[in-house]
Amino acid sequence: MDELLAQDKLQLKRVDSAIKRLSESGIILIGVDTQKLSDSFREYLLSEHNLLQITPTNELLKTIAFDKSIDKTKTLLVNIFNYQEQEDIVEHLQFQRDYIYENNIKLVLILSNEMFSLLQSKGDLFSTTKYAHTFFDHSVDNSFEEKNDKLNKAIKNYENYLKEEIKYNNVILDLLFKIIDEAYSISYNQLALEFCNIALKYTLNTNQKIILYSYLGNFYNNISEYSKSINYSNKLLKISKKYKHKKAQAVALNNLGNAYDNLSKYNIALDYHKDSEKICKEIGDKHGVATSLGNIGSIYAELYDFNQALKYQVESLKIKEKLGDKQGIANSLGNIGNIYTNSANYEKALEYLNSSLKIQKQIGDKFGIAISLGNIGSVYLELSDFEKALTYQYDSLKIKEEIGDKHGVATSLGNIGSIYLELSDFEKALKYQYDSLKIKEEIGDKRGIISSLNNIGSIYIKLSDFNKAKQYLNNSLNLSKEIKSKSNIATTYNHFGKISLELEDYDKALKYQNDSLKIKREIDDKEGIANSFEGIGQIYSKQGSYTKSFDYFNKALKISKKIKSISLEANILKDMAHIYIKQNKYKEAKLHLIQSRNIYEAMSMQKEVEDINKELKELNI
Known part of the structure; x- marks a missing residue:
């Protein structure tokens, strides 16, 4: 029973004594907080005492007090921790409390601490028990990949102190908070949460509660x-x-x-x-x-x-x-740089991001350096300079791996996958997205998992493997609904709309795009609304409903100008040019293609410029 602290091992001796005293009838309740501890208790009690283990079923425990097939000379052991109908069983036992004693039933029940508390609050059965106590699992999961000396040292100090004969709760809490600090600093949110939950088992003073609740609010947000x-x-x-x-x-x-x-x-x-x-x-x-x-x-x-x-x-x-505050200055410069990236002012974005990077290098902020390199890489991706984009993302990834920033590693892998998608290297794009997804699943980053699932779905759409695309997008949609992320639900509907458009199922494509549009309006996602308008316009264009198509493209164009999303504006102008070509209105097509090309040139997006030049040449314009 290594999971128990010294004071709990004293209670374990009392469990042993209580079982030995169960000569005629009675109930012993053992509350535990983890599956591991429930299994350890079961194995310990079976090895130390002559108990008869009974597999819990709702039907059996409904009538345990009256079941004549039970060997009443034996003390029964029932482990219902994590049992699906645990609450129903507790209710059955509550009803049979008097009959259990009348019929000489001797029962040791392992259950969750939550169910223990429920029985305690109801009083009737609890008041008749021979012994009742809750236990907590203090073991530590060290299966994670450890790359941080400070965190490793903090964990070792905690483990060593637990081996001392005399221990003080305040010292234990101090050691726990040091582990939590170090885990938080390198984005080991799941590990930090594990130690927060251990800390919650102790009696906390006001300041300790404040610290712990602050951590928990932060960590649960991060996952x-x-x-x-x-x-x-x-x-x-x-x-x-x-x-x-x-x-x-x-x-x-x-x-x-x-x-x-x-x-x-x-x-x-x-x-x-x-x-x-x-x-x-x-x-x-x-x-x-x-x-x-x-x-x-x-x-x-x-x-x-x-x-x-x-x-x-x-x-x-x-x-x-x-x-x-140099680190704070660097962070703000990076935030301003990201705003310029989102508003397609890439020259300004690079100016601010490089200023942030310079300060981070001066103060040796490796975490910040890695973030800035990744942000700069994202700008070069927008500029279609894929070689530079990859260089910066790989440099960012290397640092994140060095400092053990798992969340950051997953982000960089996803970014690299997105670059390979733009290069139409689908094999590498999938590899990096799968690697990113694996880490996000390990650290419990649900928003990140959704992003990776959507990215993988997008790649399969490009590969025209729509069944696989749907599989990943459905997983993304279910998880988005679970965490109530409206923006991600809308994004996934948008992807489903693209699949339906490719399959020429225009009614379904319109439904998905309209569902996506409805959510984007609810959350006031202006660029998302414009993207939905563009998507609906493309569907009507495929159907040959050019008047409706222009109506939606113009709505999208108006929003893109208002929010200064010039990349979206360029895309919509190109969409409109393609309709004019279908209508043999080459003068209007030329005007819109040139307007689109001018925007791409201003953004230094050479590939898009070359594509439009080819279109103009093919039209002999």
């Missing part, structure tokens, strides 16, 4: 468990308000803002971040103000309000500059 993130962030908000801990309130509000942002509930997210900023101003926490401003800016960028996004990011940058 896309948004309801749990919101739950712990609300607990943090409640306790910080009770004890008037303003800084913790600001952290709670910030975590809530991040969770609702990931749920695409942008207005709610903005309110939380603005409330966080307000509190930080009240208490003079300038770092907190800068963080909140940056978060607000990021949400406006997601809403394609790039002017507001830049305004908030620049305000955040100015505060960090006054504070001399």
Whole structure:
């Protein structure tokens, strides 16, 4: 029973004594928190005591007190931990409590701590037990690939301390928090959560609860468990308000803002971040103000309000500059660079991203260097400079592997896969996307898993393997619905629409695009709305309904100009030119192709420029 601490091993001796005293009848309840611990208890009790193990079934335990086939000379052992109908069995036993004693049934029941608490709250059966206690699994899963010396040392210190004869809870908690810190710093969210849950088993003072709830709100957000993130962030908000801990309130509000942002509930997210900023101003926490401003800016960028996004990011940058916070300055420069990338101002994007990279190199911020290299690689992908894009992504990947940043490694692998897709190297594109997916599954990054599934589905669409594409997209859709990610649901519907269009099932293609459009309107995804309009326009174009097609293309064009998405604008102009060609309206086709080419030239997208030049040449224009 290595999973138990010393004080729990003392309780284990009491279990042994209680079983030996079960001479006539009675119930012993053993609550556990993991499958591993339930299995260990079962094996231990069977080896130490002459127990009769019974496989739990609903039917058997409904009538256990009256079953004449049971050998009443034996003490029965039933393990219902993780049993599907555990709650029903508990109810049956609750009903039979008096008959169990009258009929000389001796029962040792292993169940989950949740069911233990349920029985305790109901009182009747619990009050008649001979012995009842909850146990917690303190073993550590070291099966992860370890590349961080500080984390490895922190875990060893914790394990060594647990072997001491005399232990103090505060020391154990300090050691646990050090492990959590190190795991968080390299994005080992699942490992950090494992140790957070161990820490929760101890009696915590107010400050320890504040620290732990803050961590849990953050970690659950990182692995896309948004309801749990919101739950712990609300607990943090409640306790910080009770004890008037303003800084913790600001952290709670910030975590809530991040969770609702990931749920695409942008207005709610903005309110939380603005409330966080307000509190930080009240208490003079300038770092907190800068963080909140940056978060607000990021949400406006997601809403394609790039002017507001830049305004908030620049305000955040100015505060960090006054504070001399070099790492913060680098982060803000990177955020501004990403805004320019999204608004297709690639020259400015590279300027800011390279400025961020320069500072990160000066201060030796490897984590930041890797992110900046990846962001610069993404710009070169937009510019169709695939050689440079790959160089930067590979450089980013190498650093992330060195520092053990699994989340970052998965992101880089996915980015490299996207580049190979653009190069039509589908074999390599699939390899990198599968490698990315594997890591995301290991670390429990549900949003990342959805992204990889969509990317793999897109590759199979390009390969015209629509059955495989549907398989991956259905998995993506189910997971998106599970975590209530509306933006990802809309993206997946868009992919299904493309498949239906390729299969010339125009009614289904329209349904998927309209379903996608409906969600994008709900979450105010302006670029997404424009993409849906373009997709619907393409369907009507295939059907020869050119008037309807132009109507949707013009709607898409209007939005793309408003949000300054010039790459989308260029694509739509080219779509419209193709309709004019079908209608033999070559003058209008020429005008739109040249307009599209001019935008691609301004973006330095040479491949697209060459494609349009070929079209113009074929038309003898």
